[in-house]
Amino acid sequence: MSSGITRPRVRFAPSPTGFLHVGGARTALFNWLYARKYDGDFLLRIEDTDRVRSTDESTRAIFEGLEWLGLKWDEQVVYQGSNLERHRADAQRLIANGSAYRDFTPQAEIERLRNDAESRGLTFRFDRRLADLTPQQEAEKLARGEPFAIRFKVPDGVTEWLDLVHERIAFPNKDIEDFVVLRSDATPVYNMAVVSDDIDMGITLVMRGDDHISNTPKQILLYRALGARLPQFAHVPMILGDDGKKLSKRHGATAVGDYQYKGLLPDAMLNFLALLGWSTGDDTEVMTLAQLVEKFDVEGLQKKAAVFDTKKLEWMNGQHLAMISLDALEPFMTPAFMKAGYATADELHARKDWYYGLLELLRVRARTTDDIVALAAHYFRDSVEYDLDAVGKQWRDVAATAAVLTATRDRLAIVAAWEPQVMEDALRKLAEELGISGGKIFQPLRVALTGLTVSPGIFDVLLYLGRERSLRRIDAAVAYLGQDSPA
């Protein structure tokens, strides 16, 4: 580093044992924001050392989730499992420099002692003396090939650090037992693997969930024993469900993929997640990714766990839906319309002005892209389904409604131009002639055109439906009323 200033390096290190959880996504986001803000590197490490629980499918889900969110990682993905040899070598170094020792105590024996202590209401802590052997004894066991675990020799004193979100945190070492770093089957334990990898990857800031706070003193001890420079630590709060418990499947959608398929915009998700445990310090809430990067700062990180509020997420999505450019929105909408069977991509692109105009009309009334698809149904389908409540409310007087609709139809048929203002002038004039309010025409007309009592402005509906289809729908409504009437 010629400048002498270390380029920040952060990482996101999930275990591939499920989908990408929203909590994980937020941890990834904070790390990513930090890297982008301070011109550093954001690395991804898959912690797949738990062979039974780790799956390739889960690894793929993590990639997909991060890609959907747009959190691109720098450099190659690191798979913890492929660093096994280094983990072992580091554990051996600890023995060599006297900061760890071999423990030949059978696992079953330790379990027995632990259960014993716990049944008497005592706290079991591994006693170093249990592993105490004379050099000859140790040499003999070693020669015989007896299995042993490697335990870290926790020194006296206090282990403390200046956490970027919690300030000073201290643990008396007497409360930390001599933990295993390498199992008797020669596989590393979590803390060993993490520290070995973080050192190797040159991580300068470890930002992770605060459920790792109690791992931190052990890891700091390992850094020191390995003679490595200590990174900074920042422990961010957990995300809770609406019952205040740690967010889990019971709370509904907890995978970022769930939100992807619910019609959420990645930038809205990111914006919402960022505000869970972080704030700008002022009142800014709705932000683009670029603004998030600009505003991000560990100063704004919160200590308190945050409850995941789906309502606010939806509101946030509505805000982003309204501010995103149509060109940026289109890639989300076209596949959705195709999936709904409304149109092909070619058909949509062939009448781009109409398509974009429709999106503009609907997005302000929607909170998700799924909402837009639902709202768009009338403009793609040929038939209208009349909502019974709408019919009952707006077509109450059958004969009068049929008459008004017929008059409306005739007026629209001869309108000079199929433009909102022209149509509005014509229909308001008609209302005046009939001695009724505009609403008395617009509301029944809305039901005729959409089958519903709610829609965008009626003249926009007419415009986007087109002249031919609009007139056909009014005819159909009149026919429906005629057939329906008691006669």
Added chain:
RNA sequence: GGCGGUAUCGUCUAGGGGACUAGGACACAGCCCUCUCAAGGCUGGAACACGGGUUCGAAUCCCGUUACCGCUACCA
């Protein structure tokens, strides 16, 4: 149990000794706009966990209590 962490409206938060009759946002209610629905605007109800200190003065600092969360494995 031990250790650690946290504590402002229902929820997300601003606040880092006087600017606080505690601000904003979501949600909720009402009003305005209006062809309906949204969006938008305005208004309203709604919080400093409790108890002690320190101080002329505490939401802000200290201690304790309580509650909640996490860890407590040869899981990650």
